Amino acid sequence: MKLEVLAQAPASSKADLLRFAPRGSRPVADVKPAEFDGLASTSLLHREGARRVLYVGIGASASVTPDLLRRAAGSGAKSLLKIGAEEILVDATGHEAHVGPIVEGIFLAAYKFEAFKAPAARRKTILKSLRVVVAPAHLAAAKKEAEASRHIAEATNIVREIGNLPGNEITPIVLADIAKELARTHHLKYTVWDEKRLEKEGFGGILAVGKGSANPPRLISLEYEGGARKDAPVVIVGKAITFDSGGISIKPSDRMDEMKFDKMGGCAVLGILRAVADLKLPINVVGLITSAENMPGSRAYRPGDIVTTYSGQTIEVLNTDAEGRIVLADALAYAVAKHKPRLLFDLATLTGACVVALGGSRAGLFTSDPALRQALWERSEAAGDPVWPLPMGDEYADQIKSDVALVKNTGGREGGASTAASFLQHWAGETPWVHLDIAGPAWITKELPYLEKGATGFGVRLLVDFLRKKK
Template identity: 60%
Template sequence: MNLSLKKEVQNRGDRIVFVEQDKFQKEGVSRQEFDGKKLTGLLWREPWGRVFYVGIGSQPYSAETFRKAAGFGVKSLLKIGATEISIDFSKQPDFLPFAAAVVEGAILGSYRFEEFKEEKAKRKNKLEILNIISGDIIESNYVQLEKEVQQGATLAEAVNYVRSIGNMPANHVNPEALALKAMELAQTRQGLRVEVFDADRLEKEGFGGLISVGQGSSNEPRLIVLDYQPASALQPVLVVGKAITFDSGGISIKPGERMDEMKYDKMGGCAVLGIMEAVSKLNLPIRVVGILAAAENMPSGKAYRPGDIIRIYGGKTVEVLNTDAEGRIVLADALAYGIDRFHPRLVFDLATLTGACIVALGKQKAGLFSNRKELADFLWKNSEDYGDPLWPLPLGEEFDEAISSDVALVKNVGGREGGACTAAAFLQKWIGDIPWVHLDIAGPAWITKELPYLEKGATGFGVRLICRYLLEQLKGKAS
C-alpha cells in the first residue's frame, strides 16, 4: 500500500470526512438520516467521486475515537470497491493531532485473512493508496506530522504482519515454522540478527521447560532469539513472548469446545516478531532483544505429566501440577536465558497466559503486572490511546505463598483464587530486581466479534503498546 501526506489532492477517488455529532449540514439530508453519532456513516456521491461521512460523536475525543472511525470508514468503502482512499482533514485542522491514529485505524481496517479461501470468495479489491489531506499548515508542523503518520503506518503494518501469522492454524505454523518466519524477517531488516535453538541444543544447554512442554509433540520446540542492535545502543530492552503454536492442555487436556482457538496461544510470541519488525523498520536507536519460547503442547506417551519436576535454564526447579499451565514454564526458560545472556535494563513479557485474567478483566483489556509502580502507571495511563488497553493487577506475598512447593522451588499452579496473579508471581521468580512488565494478553489477543478496525481473529495486541512506549522513552517522556 502507498501512503502519502498531502496538503491537497485533486478531486478523485473516495474520501472520508469525520463529522461531529449534530454539526453536519448538507442540503437534502435530514438529521434523522445522519447526525454524526459515533460510528454512523453517510455515503454521498459527488461528480468526481464518493465522500463517506463518518460520525465521531461528541467530545471529548481520543486517539481510539479516530482509530475506530477510520477503520469503520475504510472497511465500508472497501466493501463497495474502493482502492484509493483520501482522509480529509483540510477543513478540520483541530483533528490533525490524531492523524497517526487515523492511519493506524485505516491500515488495520483494511486487513483480511483470506489465505485459505477460494479465489472467487476473496475480496476483489484492496487498499492500494491512502492519502492524508492536511490542508495548509506551517512547514515545521507538516514535517512533524509526516513523521508521525509514517510511524503510525509502520506500527499498523507490523500489527497486520502479526495477525497474518497468528491466524494461521497449527498444521501450517509450528515451532519450526515460527523460526523460519524469524529468519525471513532478519534477512529483510538491517541490524537484525537471529539465532535459533533446536531441540538438541535446548536439551544440551538445560532448557528443561521447553523440552518438557514440547516433548509430547512430534513438532519439536524452538527458542528463537532476535537481536536488533544499532551501533550506538547499550543495554537492551528484552521482550519475551509465549509461542505455544497449539495448546491441547497436554495430559491435563482441555475441553473440546473452542479448542480450535488454541492456535492463538502463540500470540505473545507473534507479537514479539511484530515488535522486532517495527523497531528495526523505524531505525530506533535502542537495542531490543526479542525471544520466542515456541513449543506445541500435546498429549502422548512422551508427554510430560502432573507430578513431574522440571529444571529450568539456570537450575531452578518447578513441580508440575497441571500440564495446561505450560506457558509460564516455557517463559521461565526464555526469561532466565535472556536475562543471563543479555543483562537487559528492562524486561517485557507477553503471553496468553491465564483464563483467570479473562474472568477478571473480560476480553478487551490485558492484565498488567510490574515490579515498578511508575512504569506500570505510565503504561496503564497511556494504553487506551496506544490502542492496547491494560488494567493493573497485583503481585504480593500471598501469591508467592500460593505457588510454594514442598519438593521444588515453585509449583506451576496455585489454585483457582487469583490465577492470573499466581502465574505472574511464578514468572517473577526468574526476574530478580530488573524493571519488569508482564502482560497477560489472554483476553484481547484474538476476538470472535468484528470490531470497527479489526476483523475476527488475531489482533496483534501488544505491538503498538511496547513500540509506542519505546518511542516515548526516546522523547524522554517515559522512564
C-alpha cells in the same frame, strides 16, 4: 499500499472521500438530524458530483480521542472497501494531532485473512492508495507520524497473518524460519536453539512442554542494535505455543480450535522487532520467542513431574495445561543472565483467569515498578492496546509454594492471573520487569470497527509506542 500526506486535496481524484463529522454537525444540508447527526459509530454515504463521500460520526468534539479516530477511520475504510473502493482520500484537517491513529485504523481495516479461501470468495478489491489531507502548518509533523504509523500497522498485520495460521501450518520450526527471514530482511541478529542445543544448555522448561509433540520446540532470538554497544538492551519475551491441547491435562473440545492463538505473544515479538527496525529506533532491543507445541503424546510431561529450568530453579507440575509459565521461565532466566537488560517484558496468552477478571478487551498489566505501570497504563488507551493493572504480592506467591520444588505451576482458581505473574517473578528476579497477560485481547471472535475476526496483533502498537517515547 501507497501512502501520501498532503496540504491540500488533489484538484481531481478518483478516490472516495472520508470525512469526520462531530455530533450536531449537518454535513449535508438535505439530510435531517434524525437521519445523521455525527453520533459516534454512525455514518452517512453521500454522492457529491461524481465522488462518493462517507461521513463518519465521532461524537462530541470534546470527547475525541486517538482511539476514537482510529475506530472511525477503520470503520469508514471497511465500509468503503465493501463498495469497491481502491483509493481513499481522508480529510484530517482539525485532527492533525491524531494522523497516526487515523492511518493505523485504515491500514488495520484493510487487512483480511484469506490465505485458504477459494479465489471467488476473496475480497474483490484491495486498497491501493491512501491520501491524508492536513493543514499546511502541520504537514511535516503529520508526514512523519503517518509514516511511523504505517510501519507499526504493517507489522501488526503481519503478526495477525502469522497468528491466524493453524497449527498444521505453523510449528516451532516454521516459526523459527519466519524469524530467520525477518532477520535477513531487517538486518537483525538471529539465533535459534534446536532440541539438542536446548538440552545441552539446560532449557528444561521448554523441553518438558514440547516433549509430547512430534514437532520439536525452539527458542528463537532476534537482536536489533540501534543504540551504543555499551547500552543495556530492552528484552521482550514472547510465549509461542503453536498449538495448545493442554497436554495430558487435556482441554475440553469446545473452542479448542482457538488454541492456535496461544502463540500470539511470540508473534507479537516478531512484529515489535520488525517495527523497531523499520523505525530505526536509537536503542538496543532483543526479542526472545519460546516456542513449543503442547500435546499429550507418549513422551509428554506429566502432572507430578519436577522440571529443572535454565536457572536451576525447579517447578512442580500440577497441571500440564499451565505450560506457558514453564516455557517463559527458561526464557526470562536466559534473558537476565545473558543480556542483563535495563528493562524486561513478557507477553503471553497466559491465563483464562485474566479474561474472567478483565474481559476480552484488555490485557492484564503486572509490574512492581509504579512508574512503568503508570506509563504503560496511560499510553495503552491511545495506542489502542488497552491494559489494566492487576496485583502481585506475598499472598499470591504463597499460593504457588511447593513442598517438593521451588514453586508449583498452578495456585488454584482464586487469583489465577496474579499467581501466574508471581510465578514468573521468580525468574525475572530484580530486573525491572513487566508481564502482559494478553489472553483476552490476543484474538477476537466478532468484528471490531477496524479489526476482523481472528488474531489482533495485540501488544505491537503498545510496546512500539512505549519504545519510541522512552528516553
